[in-house]
Structures are given as C-alpha cells and as structure tokens.
Amino acid sequence: MASPTNRALERYKSAITAATSVVGAAMLLRRLVAGVLPAGTPPLVGALLLLPPPSARRHAVVIEEFDGAFYNRVFLAVRAYVSTLLAAAPTGAPPVVKASLPRGAGAGAEQIRLAMGPGTAVVDVFRGAELTWRLRSHGHGGGAGEAFRLSFDGQHRDLALGAYLPFVMARFEAMARDRRQAKLYSNEWGKWRSVRLRNASTFATLAMDAALRQDVLDDLGRFLGQKEYYERTGWAWKRGYLIHGPPGTGKSSLVAAMSNHLHFDVYDLDLGAVRSNTELRKLLIRMKSRSILLIEDVDCASVTAQSREADASNPAPKHQKVTLSGLLSMVDGLWSSSGHERILVFTTNHMDRLDPALIRPGRMDKRIHMGYCGFGAFKELAAIYHGVDAHRLFPEIEALLREVDVAPAELAEKLLATDDADAALETAAKLLRDREAGIEEDGGGYVKQKLHVGPTRARPRPRPVPAPARGVSAARQVVFGEEIVLGISRRQGHGSGRRGAGQGGSGMRGLGRGRR
Numbered sequence: 001m002a003s004p005t006n007r008a009l010e011r012y013k014s015a016i017t018a019a020t021s022v023v024g025a026a027m028l029l030r031r032l033v034a035g036v037l038p039a040g041t042p043p044l045v046g047a048l049l050l051l052p053p054p055s056a057r058r059h060a061v062v063i064e065e066f067d068g069a070f071y072n073r074v075f076l077a078v079r080a081y082v083s084t085l086l087a088a089a090p091t092g093a094p095p096v097v098k099a100s101l102p103r104g105a106g107a108g109a110e111q112i113r114l115a116m117g118p119g120t121a122v123v124d125v126f127r128g129a130e131l132t133w134r135l136r137s138h139g140h141g142g143g144a145g146e147a148f149r150l151s152f153d154g155q156h157r158d159l160a161l162g163a164y165l166p167f168v169m170a171r172f173e174a175m176a177r178d179r180r181q182a183k184l185y186s187n188e189w190g191k192w193r194s195v196r197l198r199n200a201s202t203f204a205t206l207a208m209d210a211a212l213r214q215d216v217l218d219d220l221g222r223f224l225g226q227k228e229y230y231e232r233t234g235w236a237w238k239r240g241y242l243i244h245g246p247p248g249t250g251k252s253s254l255v256a257a258m259s260n261h262l263h264f265d266v267y268d269l270d271l272g273a274v275r276s277n278t279e280l281r282k283l284l285i286r287m288k289s290r291s292i293l294l295i296e297d298v299d300c301a302s303v304t305a306q307s308r309e310a311d312a313s314n315p316a317p318k319h320q321k322v323t324l325s326g327l328l329s330m331v332d333g334l335w336s337s338s339g340h341e342r343i344l345v346f347t348t349n350h351m352d353r354l355d356p357a358l359i360r361p362g363r364m365d366k367r368i369h370m371g372y373c374g375f376g377a378f379k380e381l382a383a384i385y386h387g388v389d390a391h392r393l394f395p396e397i398e399a400l401l402r403e404v405d406v407a408p409a410e411l412a413e414k415l416l417a418t419d420d421a422d423a424a425l426e427t428a429a430k431l432l433r434d435r436e437a438g439i440e441e442d443g444g445g446y447v448k449q450k451l452h453v454g455p456t457r458a459r460p461r462p463r464p465v466p467a468p469a470r471g472v473s474a475a476r477q478v479v480f481g482e483e484i485v486l487g488i489s490r491r492q493g494h495g496s497g498r499r500g501a502g503q504g505g506s507g508m509r510g511l512g513r514g515r516r
C-alpha cells in the first residue's frame with residue numbers, strides 16, 4: 001500500500017513534467033517539498049535545495065510608449081532615466097546600441113540620449129533592491145511603439161511602485177527643469193510678452209567676490225528648500241533681493257545668473273508702463289510660479305502711472321500712483337494665496353534715492369552690493385574671457401585697481417575687444433592708466449547689454465563632470481512573473497573716476513528693453 005508520502009510524490013510528478021519553465025518547476029518542487037517535509041522544517045532546508053522563497057517571484061511593470069493617443073509620460077521619464085543609467089554604467093556593460101540627440105536639444109554631450117538594445121537589460125539598485133529594465137520594441141497588449149518592462153522580486157513590489165517609480169518621475173522632472181530654457185517676460189499694454197532668455201551669465205561667468213557669490217548661492221538654496229516652512233507658516237513662499245551698486249557692476253547679470261541657476265523665468269516689470277493698480281494686479285496674478293519678478297532702477301520707478309480706470313460713477317484721480325509700497329503689499333497679498341517659489345528683485349544705482357518704505361528693515365530679505373572691480377574680480381574676468389591665470393601685467397593692474405574706480409562692464413568690454421589675450425590685457429591696463437591720469441576716452445563707459453543678449457564671447461570654465469549617481473551592473477537573467485500595465489496620460493499628469501570720486505554714469509540702461 002502506498003504511503004502518504006509516495007501518494008504526494010505521484011500527484012506532483014505529472015505536474016512537474018508539464019511545467020515548461022525552470023522557475024515553474026522550481027515553484028512546484030518547493031510546494032512538493034513543503035507537502036512532504038514535516039511542519040516546522042527550518043527554511044534553511046529550502047535554501048539548501050536552491051528553491052526560491054515565495055517572495056522571490058518576479059513581478060513586472062510594463063510601461064508603454066503610448067497611452068491611447070498620447071505619449072505616456074511615465075515612458076518618457078523612464079527613457080530619460082535609463083539613459084542616465086547607461087551613461088553611468090561601468091565600461092563594457094551593458095552594450096549600448098543607440099545614441100540620439102532629442103529634437104530641440106543643444107549639441108552638448110550631456111544632451112545625448114542613450115538607449116539599450118533589444119535583448120539587453122540594465123539593473124538599477126535602489127535602497128538595496130535590484131530593479132531590472134528591459135526595452136521591448138512592440139507595445140504590450142497589441143499596442144504600437146516600444147515598452148519598458150521593469151521587473152523586481154515580489155518582496156520589493158511596494159518599494160518599486162511606491163518609491164522607485166515616483167523617484168524616477170521626480171528625476172525626470174528635475175532633468176526637464178535643468179534643460180529648460182528660461183524666458184524673459186516684459187509688460188506691454190497690460191500683457192506679458194516673452195522671449196527666450198539668452199543671457200549666458202552664470203555664477204561661474206560673473207566676476208564677483210567669492211564669499212558674496214557663495215552667500216547668494218547658499219541663500220537661494222535655503223530658500224528653495226523651505227517649502228515646508230512656508231506651508232506651515234502660511235507665508236508667501238517668496239524672497240526679496242535688493243541689488244545695488246554703480247552702473248556696469250553686474251546687477252542685471254546677477255539676475256540672469258540667478259535665473260540660469262534656478263531655471264526660473266524672469267518677469268521684467270516696467271512699472272512706468274503700468275496704467276493702474278488693477279492692471280498691476282492682473283500682471284502679478286498672471287505670473288507663473290518658479291519665477292523672478294524684476295524691477296530695475298527702482299530709484300526711478302516710484303513715479304506716477306496714469307490711471308485709465310476712471311468712469312462716470314467712480315471718478316479716479318487723473319494720476320493714480322502705482323507706488324512701490326503698494327506693489328509690495330499687493331505682492332504679499334497675492335503671492336501668499338497663489339503660486340510659490342517666487343523671487344522679487346529690485347536693482348538700483350542709488351541706494352540714497354530709494355523710497356524709505358523699501359529700505360525699511362524687513363522689507364527686502366537681502367541686500368547685495370555689486371561694487372567696482374577689484375583685482376580678484378579682474379583675474380576672474382581674465383580667466384573667463386581669455387583663460388589667463390597669470391600675466392606680466394597683473395602686478396601693474398592690481399596696483400591701478402587699488403587707485404581707480406572701474407566697473408567690471410568696462411573692463412569686460414576691453415577684454416572682449418580682441419581674441420589676443422596680451423593685446424586685450426594691454427587695452428584693459430591702458431584704460432586703468434588713463435583713468436588714473438584723469439584722461440577720459442571718447443565715448444567712454446560701456447554699452448549696456450540687454451538681458452536676453454548677455455556677454456557674447458564669455459568662455460565659462462569647464463564644469464566638473466558629475467559622478468555617477470548609483471551603481472549599475474550588467475544585464476541579468478530575468479525570471480517571469482506578474483505584470484502590471486502602468487500609464488499616466490498627459491491630461492491626468494500630474495562712468496567712473498578715481499577711487500572715491502563718486503559714481504559715474506553709463507550709456508544705455510535697463511534690462512530686456514532700452515529704457516531711459
């Protein structure tokens with residue numbers, strides 16, 4: 001008579017024979033063993049038999065290229081993310097067969113998109129879990145296009161869906177933000193008109209005191225990281241900077257550098273062109289989040305703006321002031337109820353002429369002084385424009401810069417006049433010698449560049465190549481398991497002089513348009 005153990009073995013024998021995959025057989029064998037071994041047998045026995053525990057079953061998520069008629073944003077995010085994994089992969093693994101430059105992307109190496117070929121896989125390690133990406137050329141379920149398949153151990157299902165995919169999406173959003181070209185808006189007839197912000201100024205190309213530069217960068221970083229603080233307190237998530245200094249010291253360039261650093265759009269508000277408070281309110285409401293509201297030459301801005309709001313029943317005064325303090329109250333009120341991550345920047349050449357309401361303690365969060373060119377800043381200009389770190393003229397220039405006031409813009413103009421570094425430095429030294437001797441050149445000063453143009457031939461120092469974010473290993477065997485199709489549609493989607501002689505005037509002024 002057959003024993004219970006023999007009967008159990010017979011029952012499972014046929015099933016094992018029918019199993020087509022090694023894994024299927026392994027699963028059945030595990031169940032078989034569980035059936036014949038006495039209860040309470042330690043899991044070590046299973047391990048010794050090389051059988052996977054139930055949690056090790058592979059799960060998979062399929063991410064198709066299209067979600068109906070629309071591109072699937074998750075697919076786009078994964079494609080960009082996988083490209084970064086491939087770029088960071090150690091030499092020799094995995095074989096990369098495709099490299100492309102997305103439409104509209106610049107020609108920089110960081111813009112090239114890498115894609116794995118069919119039959120290869122890339123394994124990402126996230127919080128200790130291994131997640132494998134594969135690319136299939138046909139959509140899942142008969143759909144067209146490509147599809148990514150993400151597979152992982154069953155025990156990591158919650159991690160993969162609840163943390164890893166949101167992380168991939170967040171990385172994609174951050175990459176998109178970094179690539180995004182900021183816009184420069186200016187107000188005309190009560191509406192914002194935009195152009196691409198082409199000003200190439202960055203914190204690396206701006207010659208300024210190193211400690212000040214770091215201070216500004218730290219301040220911006222702190223501001224961006226304070227979301228919870230602003231949400232908790234209910235205060236408007238904004239930061240106000242008052243940038244002051246003589247003409248041509250880089251105030252506007254600093255705003256461009258902030259914009260390029262944060263990828264924030266700049267709204268260059270010409271207060272003189274605002275016809276009424278209602279219009280101002282509308283302009284402020286129409287500003288997007290993650291933006292900079294810039295009011296240049298604010299010492300001249302608190303002038304009257306003609307009101308056109310008068311009507312028979314409500315005769316308004318002929319000239320209704322759009323004052324800075326009115327603007328600030330409006331900003332406080334509107335920005336605390338809508339939008340976030342906004343920066344307000346005022347620039348001025350004349351601190352002494354400012355509306356007292358503006359310089360009252362606590363009004364603007366931070367004052368930044370952009371001063372005349374010191375030798376440190378000059379050396380930065382020479383390095384940026386000509387790659388020169390040392391030169392026989394440096395000692396003379398250092399001594400002259402201690403004696404005369406000269407704006408970085410004036411020196412930048414001399415340094416940009418020629419590609420020959422020796423000749424450029426000689427021209428800059430001549431400007432300083434002449435200024436010390438009281439000789440003013442004809443048409444002296446600098447020509448103001450518009451924000452959307454910026455320095456034409458700046459040569460930024462090469463940026464360090466970022467280290468790979470995480471370890472990526474070679475292709476691995478993937479065991480088949482459950483599949484989930486995931487898609488989020490777009491709709492669901494989530495003048496100058498000797499030192500101390502006072503501030504000189506410059507030629508054209510204004511940012512983004514020719515003003516005054």
Ligand SMILES: Nc1ncnc2c1ncn2[C@@H]1O[C@H](COP(=O)(O)OP(=O)(O)OP(=O)(O)O)[C@@H](O)[C@H]1O
Pocket residue numbers: 205206207208245246247248249250251252253254349370381407408409410412446448449454455506508509510
């Ligand atoms: N600190 C600087 N570092 C590098 N380049 C500078 C600097 N300051 C000025 N420049 C050069 O001079 C040009 C004019 O500078 P910018 O418009 O930023 O000065 P500003 O202080 O805003 O002048 P203004 O008060 O006349 O508006 C810039 O486009 C840039 O090429």
